[in-house]
Amino acid sequence: MATDITDTVHAADAAAVMGLLPARPRLLALGEPTHGAEALLDVRNELFRQLVEEEGFRTIAIESDCLTGLAVDDYVTAGTGTLDDAVKQGISHGWGDYAGNRELVRWMRAHNDGRPASERVRFAGFDGPLEITHATSPRHPLTALHGFLAARVDADLLPCTADTLDRLLGDDDRWTDPAAMTDPSRSAGRSAEAARLRLHADDLAALLDQQAPHLRTVSTPDDLDRARLYGRTATGLLRYHHWMADTSPSRMRRLVAARDHMMADNLLALADRGPALVHGHNAHFQRTMSAMRMGGAPVHWWSAGALVSARLGEQYAFVATALGTLRHQGVDTPPPDTVEGLLYAFPKTPCVIDAPRLATTLATTPPTRRESPWFGYAPLDPAHLARTDALIFVKDVPRA
Incomplete structure (x- = not known):
């Protein structure tokens, strides 16, 4: 077994990694547990650097706000603003504080310096403007889309x-009230005004x-891409609100599905620019249905990766990451x-594993699924190996 x-x-x-894939991907999704x-x-970061230098990749997208990520892209492509502002304001969820994300943005800016536009690397966030505690107001994407169109089309065409x-x-406070996450009655999402806004957003898109x-003929490709981003974000946010x-038992399932749907739309837009490396949680990229417990009840939905894979x-391509230890979290x-x-016995990491072949090797003696003592770490589900293109294993993760 060890030899196999x-x-x-x-x-x-x-x-x-590329050698294990069935075809050259437009989107290479790297998950993390x-x-x-x-x-x-x-x-x-090292994988992206190699993909840029050896495989012609030009875009990386991370699980961060798609709208604030525009500031990071402006910084790495044109030097707009500062590194501090780009990572603090352009990367959501507080993840701009991570040294690895800061180093990624720093390297991208250094790589692009002096290069023609066709050789520059680009940055994107693929998550919606959503936090655990609330969703943002649809004001920014909706008014930005309206402003883009108002400057370019006849006024009588605008809805x-x-x-x-x-x-x-x-x-805006009526949209961002944290209490609405657990109390549907506090949400503005089904008000008469919200219903009108959904119609206007749909008409504008x-x-x-x-x-x-x-x-x-009257816009740069980047401006047109941003307008499309505003359109799908405005409609997605209003749907999420x-x-x-909703007061039905399916409320949380609808919300997590709506979020991954927004992610999938952003990823498909990036695929047109591809090839791109996209990085986020394994659960957002797997081809199988995602599941988690929320409020003590199981919730199931199709992930962004499953939706994108279907298209x-x-x-x-999906490359999952698994880890051995995260001792500071137990x-x-x-x-x-x-x-x-089984992989922890190998001395050299990080390493990449042929996941479908590993699944076949382990089929006669299926491994058990690891249990996590910490809610923030999701162990690998062995049942997913066959539908994962490759697996990266990192043996020990020290405290940052």
Whole structure:
């Protein structure tokens, strides 16, 4: 058995990862089992550097706010602002504080300095403007989309005025109230104003498509891409707020599905720019249905990766990451009958494993799924190996 497993293990570099994929992907998704582990961010950064230098990749997207991420892209491509501002304001969830994310942005800016636009690397966030405690107001993407169109198309084609949007949006606090996350009655998502806004957002996004031939002649490609981002973000946010106001038992399932749907739309847009490396939690990238317990009840939904895979086929690739120890969080040496335990015996990490071949090797003696003592770490599910293109294993993750 040890020999069979050894045959599936390779050095963790871009050439080895690409060699395990069935086709050259437009999107290469690198998952992680926990957020904020600097050792995992180091692996991601080195892999991206190699993909840029050896495989022609030009974009990286991380699980961060798609709108604030525009500031990071402006910094790495044009030097707009400062490194401090880019990581603190442009990377959401507080993840701009991680040294690995700061180093990624610093390297991208240094790489781009003096290069022509066609050779520059780009940054994107692929998450919606959502936090654990609340969702943001749809004001920014909705008014930005309206402003883009108002400057370029006949006024009588617009479904509403900017003043109408402002009146319907009202005070932003009504959209961002943290109490709405657990109390649907506190949400503005099903108010009469929200219903009108959903119609206006849909009409504005449709107008963007209807006027595409004209807009291409009067806009830069980047400006048009941003307008499309504003459109899908505005409609996605209003949909998310709508389900925040839901009182049915399926409320949380609707919310997590809406979030991954927004992620999938952003990833598919990046695929048009591809090839791109995208980095986030394993649960957002797996091809199988995602599951977690919320409020004591199981919640199941299709992840962004499952949705994207259904559209792109072999042009979507998923590389999961597993780890051995995270001792400062109580995650000690993995049991030997788990996948992590079997891989922990190998001395050299990080390493990349042929996941489908490993699944076949382990089929006669299926490993057990590891149990996590800490809520912030999700062990690998052995049942997912066959539908994972490759697996990167990091043996020990020290405290940052």
